[in-house]
Amino acid sequence: MRRGGFWAGVASTAPVVPGAVAFGLVYGILARQAGLSLAATVIMSLLVFAGAAQFTAVGMWGQAGGPLIVLTTFIVNLRHLLMGASVAPHLRGQPGRWKSLLAFGLTDESYALAISRYLSGGGSREFFLGANLGLYVGWNLSTVVGAVLGGLVVDPGRWGIELVFPLTFLGLLMPLLVRPGTMVVALTSGAVAVTTAAWLPGKGNLVLAILVASGLGAALEGRWTRTQ
Structure with missing residues (x-):
C-alpha cells in the first residue's frame, strides 16, 4: 500500500471533519435521549457509519416498528448506490477486499473528496481509504462524546449546527x-x-x-x- 496516498487522503478530510464531528456529537446526544444505551449508540456508529440513516433511525425509535425503520433508512441510503456506481469505474481491477472495504466507508464527504481526486488524475485506492478512515474516526469519537453527554444537553439544536453540512458540501462542490x-x-x-x-x-x-x-x-x- 502506498502510504503517501493514504495520509494524503486522511489530510484531505481536515475541512470536513469538523462538520462530521458536530453531527456525531448531536447524534450521540439524541440517541441517548431517545432511549438507546451507550453501547447501542456507539455500536450503531461503528457498524452503520451513515449519519443520515442513523438520525432517521433515532428519530423513529420508539415510534415505529423495526421493519419500518429498516425500510426508511434503506430509502435514505439509496444515494450510496449511485455514489458507488459513479466511483466504480475508477476501481476496476482492484481486489474484492479493497472494494468491500471502500464500500463500507463510503460517505457523501469521502465520495466528494475521492471523486474530485480521481477526476484530477491523482486518485488512488489508498487516498480513498484515507479519506474514509479520517471521517470514520472523527464520527465515532464524537459519537462517544455525544453519548456520554446525552443526559446533560437538553436542546442540541440551539447550537445552530444545521448550517455546518450545507456549507461543507458547498465547499466540496465548488472545485468540481x-x-x-x-x-x-x-x-x-x-x-x-x-x-x-x-x-x-x-x-x-x-x-x-x-x-x-x-x-x-x-x-x-x-x-x-x-x-x-
Whole structure:
C-alpha cells in the first residue's frame, strides 16, 4: 500500500471533519435521549457509519416498528448506490477486499473528496481509504462524546449546527465546477431537490435529485466527450 496516498487522503478530510464531528456529537446526544444505551449508540456508529440513516433511525425509535425503520433508512441510503456506481469505474481491477472495504466507508464527504481526486488524475485506492478512515474516526469519537453527554444537553439544536453540512458540501462542490456541464448538473439537481422537498416523503427529494443529476451528467458527459 502506498502510504503517501493514504495520509494524503486522511489530510484531505481536515475541512470536513469538523462538520462530521458536530453531527456525531448531536447524534450521540439524541440517541441517548431517545432511549438507546451507550453501547447501542456507539455500536450503531461503528457498524452503520451513515449519519443520515442513523438520525432517521433515532428519530423513529420508539415510534415505529423495526421493519419500518429498516425500510426508511434503506430509502435514505439509496444515494450510496449511485455514489458507488459513479466511483466504480475508477476501481476496476482492484481486489474484492479493497472494494468491500471502500464500500463500507463510503460517505457523501469521502465520495466528494475521492471523486474530485480521481477526476484530477491523482486518485488512488489508498487516498480513498484515507479519506474514509479520517471521517470514520472523527464520527465515532464524537459519537462517544455525544453519548456520554446525552443526559446533560437538553436542546442540541440551539447550537445552530444545521448550517455546518450545507456549507461543507458547498465547499466540496465548488472545485468540481470546472465545466459548464457540471454547473448545469449542479443547478438542475439543486432545483429538483428544493422544489420537490415539500411533497416527497423523507429524503425522497434528495434521491430524485441524485437520479436526475446522474442521468443528466451521463448525457452531458457523453456529448462533451464526443465533441473533443
